[in-house]
Amino acid sequence: MLNPINTDVVIRDGRVAGTFPGEIHEGVAWWVASCFVVTIKTRQLAVAHDGHPTTAEFHRRFCRGAINANHFACQISDLGAADEAQLLRAMKDLGDTPGALLTTTEDEDRQLVTIRLYDAQGQQVADETGLAAIRDMIAADRVPIPVNDQARGRIIDRRDLAGEA
Structure with a gap:
């Protein structure tokens, strides 16, 4: 695994979070997204971010990881900058689609990047509902990759949905 992370520190308490740079890097977003799609076996995902400059690359990598998860051909509805209420709406x-929210908070000279995953009912994914499986896949370097180009999903700009919430 290139640029390994301490999965027990970063993937816990119902979220993926770590200081950037240091505990977490942009590649983690790809890994989490790909593992999330495969773990919940979804072909559709709504993704939003907080608009913070640091979050931008994490968001881009998350979307790319989700569309490249094995054979799922996952369609990403990219909401752009939105808050949790807008994402859930x-x-x-x-149609009760799972989702993800990526955020960055700043505290003095450090940044904390957080990825929150939501099931189709809008509940945050916890250890027992998939987060432990995602952590184990990443720790064992078993991040899903696309099987072929036809299995690749696509990213659709759906900022219109965030504005309606």
Whole structure:
């Protein structure tokens, strides 16, 4: 695994979070997204971010990881900058679609990047509902990769959904 992380520190308490740079890097977003799609076996996902400059690359990598998860051909509804309430509303409007929210908070000279995953009912994914499986896949370097180009999903701009919430 290139740039390994301490999965027990970064993936816990119902979220993926770590200081950047240091505990977490942009590649983690790809890994988490790919593992999430495969773990919950979804073909659709709503993704939002907080608009913070650091979050931008994590968001891009998350979307790319989700569309490249094995044979799922996952369609990403990219909401752009949105808060949790807007994400949850869009997930519902998309037909109870799972989702993810990426954020960055700053505290003095450090940044904390957080990825929160939500199931189709809008509940945060916890250890017992998939987070432990994702952590184990990443720790064992078993991040899913695409099987072929036809299995690749796509990213659709759905900022219109975030604005309606």
